[in-house]
Amino acid sequence: MNRIILSLVVTLLITVNVSAQERWPTGKVKKAFHNQYENAEIIKWEYETSKNRVTLWKALFKRDDVLSSAWYDEKANWIQTKTKISEDELPEAVLKSIEENYYRYKIVLTARFQNPETDGFEVFLDNEDVGFNVQFSKEGEILSRTIRSEGYAPINDDGEELEE
Secondary structure, three states: OHHHHHHHHHHHHHHHHHHHOOOOOOHHHHHHHHHHOOOOEEEEEEEEEEOOEEEEEEEEEEEOOEEEEEEEEOOOOEEEEEEEEOHHHOOHHHHHHHHHHOOOOEEEEEEEEEOOOOEEEEEEEEOOOOEEEEEEOOOOOEEEEEEEOOOOOOEOOOOOEOOO
């Protein structure tokens, strides 16, 4: 009986210790990032997990005072990069598509995105009830749309969420 209790306590301590540890990207992920973005100032690393394993690393960083984020998988393969831009930097075709398809929504955040297949523009739209993350081609074609029922928390140029 004492062995069982001791075993349970040790297991619990190991579990608590593992879950309390900070997670940092592997050297391979860091190297891939620095090779791709020399002289970038990393603000923070974030990650997503599945079954307690990191499956995605996200570096929030600044280059030339411009906020960006780059995603890598656990094997250090680059997935995508998003760079914050102003609404004025959106192509006319994208603005026209927003006006035609999302006229009831306000633009919260705009970004340029790149991934191995394509590059384009991403716009976060919100009407206080539901939010959308919409990716557009340079020609204004809708490439993808994700509904975000919780809306969006705008961020400042340092990657910190702003309170509205």
